[in-house]
Amino acid sequence: xxxxxxxxxxxxxxxxxxxxxxxxxxxxxxxxxxxxxxxxxxxxxxxxxxxxxxxxxxxxxxxxxxxxxxxxxxxxxxxxxxxxxxxxxxxxxxxxxxxxxxxxxxxxxxxxxxxxxxxxxxxxxxxxxxxxxxxxxxxxxxxxxxxxxx
Numbered sequence: 001x002x003x004x005x006x007x008x009x010x011x012x013x014x015x016x017x018x019x020x021x022x023x024x025x026x027x028x029x030x031x032x033x034x035x036x037x038x039x040x041x042x043x044x045x046x047x048x049x050x051x052x053x054x055x056x057x058x059x060x061x062x063x064x065x066x067x068x069x070x071x072x073x074x075x076x077x078x079x080x081x082x083x084x085x086x087x088x089x090x091x092x093x094x095x096x097x098x099x100x101x102x103x104x105x106x107x108x109x110x111x112x113x114x115x116x117x118x119x120x121x122x123x124x125x126x127x128x129x130x131x132x133x134x135x136x137x138x139x140x141x142x143x144x145x146x147x148x149x150x
Contacts, residue, residue, distance in 0.1 A: 049113075
């Protein structure tokens with residue numbers, strides 16, 4: 001089979017596989033959400049921290065301005081687990097480079113707007129990541145109660 005003209009996919013099978021990838025409610029994301037919820041924290045799911053900014057965080061704590069992003073090892077270039085694509089390698093290398101660049105820009109834009117950003121790799125233990133989230137959330141909530149900013 002041939003791919004559609006101008007497609008990024010190296011074959012129709014690759015195209016179908018990539019199109020079927022979920023953009024939310026993945027297994028690592030559900031595990032993180034369960035772990036954070038088990039700690040008694042409540043959050044919004046798949047929400048833009050800043051409505052005018054086309055960036056969606058996986059977990060959002062709007063009152064205290066915390067945005068949690070769960071990054072896939074392949075898609076975001078994990079230093080431990082990222083693998084180089086064998087087919088269409090230059091396309092995927094550029095895609096990952098742009099993703100990392102956008103992640104950095106997102107972190108900067110949210111920080112400039114007073115948000116705290118938590119980045120979690122998909123390979124991280126969900127319970128440990130949830131503890132990191134809880135520490136930040138509790139610190140910021142305590143700061144709100146005392147009137148401190150961050």
